[in-house]
Amino acid sequence: MLDRSTLDCRSYLPVWLTLAYIFLSCLASPAIADTRENDDDIISIGITVENKPYSFIEGRTVSGFSIDLLREISANNGLKFTYRIGPWPEVYSALQQGHLDAIDGISYREDKANDLLFTDPYYVRQTVVMQDSDNPVGAIDSLEDLKNLRVGIVEDIYYRSLLVDNGISTTSYGSLADLVRALAFGWVDVIIGPSLTLEFTANEAGFRFLKVIGPAPLGPLTDEDLRIAVPKTNPGLFERINDGLNAIPQQRKAELLRRWQEFGGVSLSEAPDFRLNPEARRFLRELGPIRVGLMKDYAPFSFKDGGKLQGLTVDVLNRVSDLTGIQVIPVAGQWSELYSMLKGGEIDVLANMSENQERLAFTRFTEPYYNIPNVVFSRDDSLEFKGLASLRGRTVALGADIYYEEQVVQALGNDARVYSTQEAMFQALEHGDVDVVLASLPNGNFWVREQAIPDVRIVGELNFDGHSGEDLRFGVALSRAPLAGIFNRALEAISPTERRIIEDRWLGASASLEPHQQNELAFSPIEKGWLEKHGSQITYCIDNDWKPLEGLDDSGRHTGLSAEVLRLFSERSDIRFIRVPTESWPEALEAARTRKCDLLSLAMKTPERSQFMSFTEPYVEVPNIVLGRIESPFIESVSELRGKPVGVVAGYAFLELLRNRYPGLELREVSDENEGLRLLQGGELSGYVTTLATASYHIQNLGLADLKVIGRIPADWSLSVAVRNDDPILLGILEKLVASLGPAERNRLEGYWRDIRIEQSVDYSILWQILAGVGFLAALLIYWNRKLGRLNRELEQANATLARLSVTDDLTQLGNRSYFDLEFRKGFQWCQRHSTGYAVAMVDADLFKQINDTYGHEAGDACLIRLADTMRAHFRRETDRLSRFGGEEFVICTSYQDREDTIKRLNDFRKTIEDTPVFFNGHEIHVTVSIGLATGIPEPDDTAAEFLRLADQALYAAKENGRNRLEVRAVRE
Known part of the structure; x- marks a missing residue:
C-alpha cells in the first residue's frame, strides 16, 4: 500500500516550485555535515514545504504549526534544528541516504518501523468535508450522500480511486488553495481535504463562510497521524526528541494549534500596549477631527442599512479611533464622489481604497486591513472566462474609478460599461442590460442575495498585474500624511481576537442581512419606575426655525420630522412629550444646559454639547x-x-x-x-x-x-435625540425608543425632506x-445704519469670545495646546529673567483606555472634566497655568519659591483624584493619575523644551514604577 503522506505532499506541490524549494533549502541549511561535526546538539531535520499550516516558507524562513513544536522541543532540551526544506520525496530520500538526522510530518507505517523510530503523534490530521454555509448540502454520513454532489479534491490524492469506484463525480484541482477557491466561487458543492489545512486556507483567503461539515466518509483513510522519525541507528537522539515533544504541555499544543487554525499564526496575546511616539502624539493634538470617506453601497465593508452606516471597514475604523483618540467625521457617498473629494482635499482619509501607482501621487496608503478576490459574475451558462479577451462581444459592468478600470476599458472598449454604484451594476445584470459584472466576491455575493437574482454564477477570477485580489486600505491625503503611519500602528494593535470577531460578524455565515423587524419596546423595571415617578412626561426643546426638520407652524405648534418622531415614540410608549417654549436655537441649547428641558428632539453631537448632554444613536442624516x-x-x-x-x-x-x-x-x-x-x-x-x-x-x-x-x-448632519447627561435612566429610555424605529419608518422620515x-x-x-416698499427706503436706511452699529458692537463681542475660545479646550475648559504654547514659554522666560524657580508637571490619567472601553467615551469625558475641575481647585494661584495637552494628558506650569510646596500641592491633587470616584450612569469609576515633574531655576543657556522633556521622562518613570505616583526630576541636582 502506498504511503498516504508521500502522495499527499507530492500532490500539493507544482513541479516548477520543487526546484525553487531545493534552492531555498540550500540557503536555509548550509553545510549540514560540517555543523554536525562541530556541535552534537545541532540536528538537521527534513521539513515538507508548502504544507500549510504545518510547514511552509515565509520569506526566507520556515513557519507553521510543526515548526513551532520543533522550537518548543528545542527550548525543552537544548537541541538546535537546521531545516532541509523540500517536497516529500526529496526530504524522505535524504533521510534514507543518511543526509538528515530526523524527519518531520511522517505517518507511522509497519514497513518503515523496521528502519525508523517514531515519536508519539503530535497531531492526528482528519480528512473532512467542507461546504459553503450559505449553500448547505446537509449531512454527509456516507459515500452515498456524496453521489449527487459536485465534489472537489486535490488531483492524484490517495483516496480519489475510492470516490471514483463508488460512482462519485469529482473535479480535481492543482492545490489546496485552488480547491478552496472553487468552493467559494460555487464551482463545486463540497470539497474534501485535511481539516486544519482547509480551515487555515479558507480563513487566510477571507472565505469565512466556508465551514467544515464533518469527517469525510473514507473509513480507515479518514485519519492521518503526524510524527517525527529518527533512524534506528541513533536511539539517543530519538529519546531526546521524543522526551522534548512529550514535555510540551497539552494546553500549549492546543494553543499553538488554535494559533494556526484560527489566527494564521499570529500571537494570541491581546493587543500590545498602544503608545505613539511624541511626534505622532503632537500631530494628533493639533489635528482636530478628521473626515473619512466611506462608501454607502459597498456591503459588507461599508454600507447604509436602516439609516446607519455600518460594515467591516466601519468597525475597523471605529477601533482605530478608539486606540488613537482621533475624532472621526464619517462622510458617506459613492466611490467616484469620494475619490474626487480625496483628490480635492475635501476629505482627509478614504476607506476601502486599493494602492496603485497613479494614486500614490496624491495619497499615502496604510497597510491592507483586508484582501478580497475580484471575480466575474454572469448568468450566461455558456461563458468560459479565460481572461478579459474572452469577454469581448459581451457587455461588462464595472465600478467607476476602480483601480482596474483603465485596463478593462482598454481591453473591451465599448463593451465595458462603468457604473457609479454596486447596486446599479447588479440591477443591470438582473434586467439583462449587461452580461457580466466585475466585482469583489463579498460585495457581489451580497448584492446577488439582496436582490435575489437567480442563476448567477462565478465564471472566473480576475487577475491584474499578478494580483488576484483587491487590497483594502485607508488612503490618506498628502496634507495629512503622518496619519498613515498612525493608522498602521493602530491596525497592528488590533488583537487577533478582535479581528476575528469583526470578520466573523460581516463575512461569516451570519453576515447576510436579514429583513429588519420593528424592535420590541420593553422597558426595564427601573425605567418603568422612572416613568411612573415622572407621570410618563418628558420635556423637550426644539429649533423653532429649522423646517422641514423641525419648527413651529402658524399656530405655534411643533411640526416637522422631529415632531413625527416624537409622535411615534408617544404612540408606542404612552409617554407624553411636553415642549418648553424658547425663542431661538441658542436659547434652546441654554435651556437644555440649565435643565429646563430634558432633551433636544433633533441635535448633532459635539464635544461642547457633550459636557451637558448625552446622545442616542442618530436616526436621520442630512447633507x-x-x-x-x-x-x-x-x-x-x-x-x-x-x-x-x-x-x-x-x-x-x-x-x-x-x-x-x-x-x-x-x-x-x-x-x-x-x-x-x-x-x-x-x-x-x-x-x-x-x-x-x-x-x-x-x-x-x-x-x-x-x-x-x-x-x-x-x-453630513448625523442627528440624534440629545438627553440631559445627569439622568442615565432617561437616556436608556430614549435609546430604546430610537432603536424601535424600523427601516420603513426611517425611510418615511427621510421623505420629510427628500421629497x-x-x-x-x-x-x-x-x-x-x-x-x-420703495417709499419706505429712507426710513429703512436710517434703521439700517443703527442696526449696523449694533451689529458692529456684537461683532466685537463675538471676536472677543472667539479669541477666548481659540485658546480654550472645549471639553475641560482648561487652556488648549495653543494656550500652552503661549503661556509655557512666557512663564519660562519670566522665571529666567527673575532667577525664580520654574515647575512643569505632566499629568496623565492612568489606564484611561480601559475606562473608555469599559464604560464608554462619554464616561471618559466625565472623568476628564472631573480631573480638570479638581486641578483648578488645587492650582488657583495667579502664576498657575493649566492646559489640556491632548487626550488624557494635562500640563501644569507655575513659578515657585519653595520647591517642596509645589511637590506637596501636586501630591494633594493626586490623592484627591484617587479618593474621589466619578459616578456615571450608575457606575462608580475610580481614576488615578501619574505625574512627572521637572523643576529648576532656568539659567541663560537653558531652554523651555528641556524642562518639558524632563517632565515627560519623569511621567514615563511614574508609569513604569506602578502608576498613581509623582516622580520628580531636577534640571540641575
Missing part, C-alpha cells in the same frame, strides 16, 4: 451644503470662500468643524435661517452653510429664486412687495 447667489460660481472646496463672509446659524454644530478646518473663512453667525438667507440674498454674505433639507424648504416657501446650491460640505423640490421660478408677489 450639508453651501448656498450662494444665482450668479455665484460653483465651488469644488469650501476653502475657495477663504476671506469671504460665510453665514451659519449661531449654536449650530458645524460651527466647530468650520472653525477648525477652514480657519480662513470669515464666519458670520446669524440668529436663524431666515436672517441668513436674507443676508445672502442681499449680497452681505458670499455663502451660507445649511442643510439641503432646510435650504430646499426655505427657497421654495420664501420664493428665493435668486439663490442656488454652490457646493457641499464634506460631512421637497426646488422650483426655480419667479414669485411676482415678491416683486410687487418690493415696489410697494
Whole structure:
C-alpha cells in the first residue's frame, strides 16, 4: 500500500516550485555535515514545504504549526534544528541516504518501523468535508450522500480511486488553495481535504463562510497521524526528541494549534500596549477631527442599512479611533464622489481604497486591513472566462474609478460599461442590460442575495498585474500624511481576537442581512419606575426655525420630522412629550444646559454639547451644503470662500468643524435661517452653510429664486435625540425608543425632506412687495445704519469670545495646546529673567483606555472634566497655568519659591483624584493619575523644551514604577 503522506505532499506541490524549494533549502541549511561535526546538539531535520499550516516558507524562513513544536522541543532540551526544506520525496530520500538526522510530518507505517523510530503523534490530521454555509448540502454520513454532489479534491490524492469506484463525480484541482477557491466561487458543492489545512486556507483567503461539515466518509483513510522519525541507528537522539515533544504541555499544543487554525499564526496575546511616539502624539493634538470617506453601497465593508452606516471597514475604523483618540467625521457617498473629494482635499482619509501607482501621487496608503478576490459574475451558462479577451462581444459592468478600470476599458472598449454604484451594476445584470459584472466576491455575493437574482454564477477570477485580489486600505491625503503611519500602528494593535470577531460578524455565515423587524419596546423595571415617578412626561426643546426638520407652524405648534418622531415614540410608549417654549436655537441649547428641558428632539453631537448632554444613536442624516447667489460660481472646496463672509446659524454644530478646518473663512453667525438667507440674498454674505433639507424648504416657501446650491460640505448632519447627561435612566429610555424605529419608518422620515423640490421660478408677489416698499427706503436706511452699529458692537463681542475660545479646550475648559504654547514659554522666560524657580508637571490619567472601553467615551469625558475641575481647585494661584495637552494628558506650569510646596500641592491633587470616584450612569469609576515633574531655576543657556522633556521622562518613570505616583526630576541636582 502506498504511503498516504508521500502522495499527499507530492500532490500539493507544482513541479516548477520543487526546484525553487531545493534552492531555498540550500540557503536555509548550509553545510549540514560540517555543523554536525562541530556541535552534537545541532540536528538537521527534513521539513515538507508548502504544507500549510504545518510547514511552509515565509520569506526566507520556515513557519507553521510543526515548526513551532520543533522550537518548543528545542527550548525543552537544548537541541538546535537546521531545516532541509523540500517536497516529500526529496526530504524522505535524504533521510534514507543518511543526509538528515530526523524527519518531520511522517505517518507511522509497519514497513518503515523496521528502519525508523517514531515519536508519539503530535497531531492526528482528519480528512473532512467542507461546504459553503450559505449553500448547505446537509449531512454527509456516507459515500452515498456524496453521489449527487459536485465534489472537489486535490488531483492524484490517495483516496480519489475510492470516490471514483463508488460512482462519485469529482473535479480535481492543482492545490489546496485552488480547491478552496472553487468552493467559494460555487464551482463545486463540497470539497474534501485535511481539516486544519482547509480551515487555515479558507480563513487566510477571507472565505469565512466556508465551514467544515464533518469527517469525510473514507473509513480507515479518514485519519492521518503526524510524527517525527529518527533512524534506528541513533536511539539517543530519538529519546531526546521524543522526551522534548512529550514535555510540551497539552494546553500549549492546543494553543499553538488554535494559533494556526484560527489566527494564521499570529500571537494570541491581546493587543500590545498602544503608545505613539511624541511626534505622532503632537500631530494628533493639533489635528482636530478628521473626515473619512466611506462608501454607502459597498456591503459588507461599508454600507447604509436602516439609516446607519455600518460594515467591516466601519468597525475597523471605529477601533482605530478608539486606540488613537482621533475624532472621526464619517462622510458617506459613492466611490467616484469620494475619490474626487480625496483628490480635492475635501476629505482627509478614504476607506476601502486599493494602492496603485497613479494614486500614490496624491495619497499615502496604510497597510491592507483586508484582501478580497475580484471575480466575474454572469448568468450566461455558456461563458468560459479565460481572461478579459474572452469577454469581448459581451457587455461588462464595472465600478467607476476602480483601480482596474483603465485596463478593462482598454481591453473591451465599448463593451465595458462603468457604473457609479454596486447596486446599479447588479440591477443591470438582473434586467439583462449587461452580461457580466466585475466585482469583489463579498460585495457581489451580497448584492446577488439582496436582490435575489437567480442563476448567477462565478465564471472566473480576475487577475491584474499578478494580483488576484483587491487590497483594502485607508488612503490618506498628502496634507495629512503622518496619519498613515498612525493608522498602521493602530491596525497592528488590533488583537487577533478582535479581528476575528469583526470578520466573523460581516463575512461569516451570519453576515447576510436579514429583513429588519420593528424592535420590541420593553422597558426595564427601573425605567418603568422612572416613568411612573415622572407621570410618563418628558420635556423637550426644539429649533423653532429649522423646517422641514423641525419648527413651529402658524399656530405655534411643533411640526416637522422631529415632531413625527416624537409622535411615534408617544404612540408606542404612552409617554407624553411636553415642549418648553424658547425663542431661538441658542436659547434652546441654554435651556437644555440649565435643565429646563430634558432633551433636544433633533441635535448633532459635539464635544461642547457633550459636557451637558448625552446622545442616542442618530436616526436621520442630512447633507450639508453651501448656498450662494444665482450668479455665484460653483465651488469644488469650501476653502475657495477663504476671506469671504460665510453665514451659519449661531449654536449650530458645524460651527466647530468650520472653525477648525477652514480657519480662513470669515464666519458670520446669524440668529436663524431666515436672517441668513436674507443676508445672502442681499449680497452681505458670499455663502451660507445649511442643510439641503432646510435650504430646499426655505427657497421654495420664501420664493428665493435668486439663490442656488454652490457646493457641499464634506460631512453630513448625523442627528440624534440629545438627553440631559445627569439622568442615565432617561437616556436608556430614549435609546430604546430610537432603536424601535424600523427601516420603513426611517425611510418615511427621510421623505420629510427628500421629497421637497426646488422650483426655480419667479414669485411676482415678491416683486410687487418690493415696489410697494420703495417709499419706505429712507426710513429703512436710517434703521439700517443703527442696526449696523449694533451689529458692529456684537461683532466685537463675538471676536472677543472667539479669541477666548481659540485658546480654550472645549471639553475641560482648561487652556488648549495653543494656550500652552503661549503661556509655557512666557512663564519660562519670566522665571529666567527673575532667577525664580520654574515647575512643569505632566499629568496623565492612568489606564484611561480601559475606562473608555469599559464604560464608554462619554464616561471618559466625565472623568476628564472631573480631573480638570479638581486641578483648578488645587492650582488657583495667579502664576498657575493649566492646559489640556491632548487626550488624557494635562500640563501644569507655575513659578515657585519653595520647591517642596509645589511637590506637596501636586501630591494633594493626586490623592484627591484617587479618593474621589466619578459616578456615571450608575457606575462608580475610580481614576488615578501619574505625574512627572521637572523643576529648576532656568539659567541663560537653558531652554523651555528641556524642562518639558524632563517632565515627560519623569511621567514615563511614574508609569513604569506602578502608576498613581509623582516622580520628580531636577534640571540641575
